[in-house]
Amino acid sequence: xxxxxxxxxxxxxxxxxxxxxxxxxxxxxxxxxxxxxxxxxxxxxxxxxxxxxxxxxxxxxxxxxxxxxxxxxxxxxxxxxxx
Numbered sequence: 001x002x003x004x005x006x007x008x009x010x011x012x013x014x015x016x017x018x019x020x021x022x023x024x025x026x027x028x029x030x031x032x033x034x035x036x037x038x039x040x041x042x043x044x045x046x047x048x049x050x051x052x053x054x055x056x057x058x059x060x061x062x063x064x065x066x067x068x069x070x071x072x073x074x075x076x077x078x079x080x081x082x083x
Contacts, residue, residue, distance in 0.1 A: 002060060
């Protein structure tokens with residue numbers, strides 16, 4: 001749901017960068033859980049789903065902040081010069 005709000009405010013390059021950054025951060029987060037924290041699929045399905053959801057939300061916010069900083073659409077100003 002937040003993705004729709006964020007993507008509406010980005011340029012075309014920003015949309016592509018957003019999804020690439022989002023997927024990269026998600027893969028790094030899940031790799032960290034499996035490799036360094038010794039999680040497995042049973043543990044994630046049982047009591048570890050909260051940490052997965054939290055990590056994905058944090059990666060969403062990080063990628064949104066990066067993309068909105070660099071690739072925000074310019075604001076359209078109304079034409080008052082017609083008068």
